Amino acid sequence: MWPLPPPDLDARTVYTTCISKARPAKVKQRLQELEGDIATAADEYEKAAASAALHNLQHLRKLPDGNDPNKNDNKKLTGCYTSRMARKGSVGRDIYNQLLKGARRGRCPLCGHGFANTLDHQLPKEKYPLLSVTPANLVPACMACNHAKGEASPASAEEQTLHPYFDDVTDHVWLAARLTVPPEPGVTFFVTPHPDWPTPLTERVQRHFDMFKLAKLYAAQVGTELAALNDYLRGKPYRAIVAELQDRAASYGNRNSWQAALYRALAATPWYVKSGYLNEWDD
Numbered sequence: 678m679w680p681l682p683p684p685d686l687d688a689r690t691v692y693t694t695c696i697s698k699a700r701p702a703k704v705k706q707r708l709q710e711l712e713g714d715i716a717t718a719a720d721e722y723e724k725a726a727a728s729a730a731l732h733n734l735q736h737l738r739k740l741p742d743g744n745d746p747n748k749n750d751n752k753k754l755t756g757c758y759t760s761r762m763a764r765k766g767s768v769g770r771d772i773y774n775q776l777l778k779g780a781r782r783g784r785c786p787l788c789g790h791g792f793a794n795t796l797d798h799q800l801p802k803e804k805y806p807l808l809s810v811t812p813a814n815l816v817p818a819c820m821a822c823n824h825a826k827g828e829a830s831p832a833s834a835e836e837q838t839l840h841p842y843f844d845d846v847t848d849h850v851w852l853a854a855r856l857t858v859p860p861e862p863g864v865t866f867f868v869t870p871h872p873d874w875p876t877p878l879t880e881r882v883q884r885h886f887d888m889f890k891l892a893k894l895y896a897a898q899v900g901t902e903l904a905a906l907n908d909y910l911r912g913k914p915y916r917a918i919v920a921e922l923q924d925r926a927a928s929y930g931n932r933n934s935w936q937a938a939l940y941r942a943l944a945a946t947p948w949y950v951k952s953g954y955l956n957e958w959d960d
């Protein structure tokens with residue numbers, strides 16, 4: 678997971694921009710009445726996210742069907758996102774684009790691999806309509822990550838996936854890879870939590886890793902990466918190969934990228950350095 682600076686956007690201003698062209702007048706009036714609730718919810722959201730407590734926002738969930746005193750409030754609010762922010766040409770589309778641009782080098786911060794071409798609601802809008810257009814709740818993401826998360830929302834501290842705007846675990850190398858040797862050579866990626874991490878954080882990182890299927894995603898990249906390496910290493914002495922692999926591992930600024938984890942594992946596996954690199958590596 679790759680941290681991002683939180684968007685420099687005011688939640689109330691974003692909301693009022695999105696509803697500025699709402700029609701008919703009755704709908705607009707109702708959306709205007711909700712402005713205070715939206716601002717309060719955004720405030721609560723930011724405080725909860727900063728203390729890894731998004732599971733404590735259950736009171737912001739939508740009203741159960743049939744008990745909504747103002748009919749269709751939930752739908753009106755989720756529509757603020759789909760029709761008034763995400764839709765091309767809509768009044769909020771510039772804000773949508775600005776949020777997308779927050780992705781570092783266009784990469785999805787949830788997996789660090791895919792192209793960030795959508796916005797993911799950290800707390801899903803279908804369950805939390807008041808947070809439909811809250812900037813801090815909108816994270817640039819790739820399609821696969823957005824889809825993998827779906828409508829999932831945390832019921833406990835441990836169930837929270839990492840939030841790129843509020844969580845930063847880059848001070849510790851938590852992603853590792855392991856090589857398996859013949860008869861079935863392969864690479865497995867896994868989480869190595871810091872022993873001093875509090876239990877909820879350890880569980881959250883693991884949950885994030887599982888939720889976005891990162892083991893599978895990263896393993897699928899290995900074949901192509903190693904095929905190119907095979908020719909390059911052929912015939913080089915043992916020590917030179919180790920040095921090359923270590924250099925490559927160190928060349929990644931993000932120590933928790935799958936490439937850095939892969940090269941660390943290769944350098945530390947004598948079988949690979951001796952002759953394993955000559956193997957065919959399936960995806």
Ligand SMILES: [Zn+2]
Binds near residue numbers: 787788789790822823
């Ligand atoms: Zn992704």
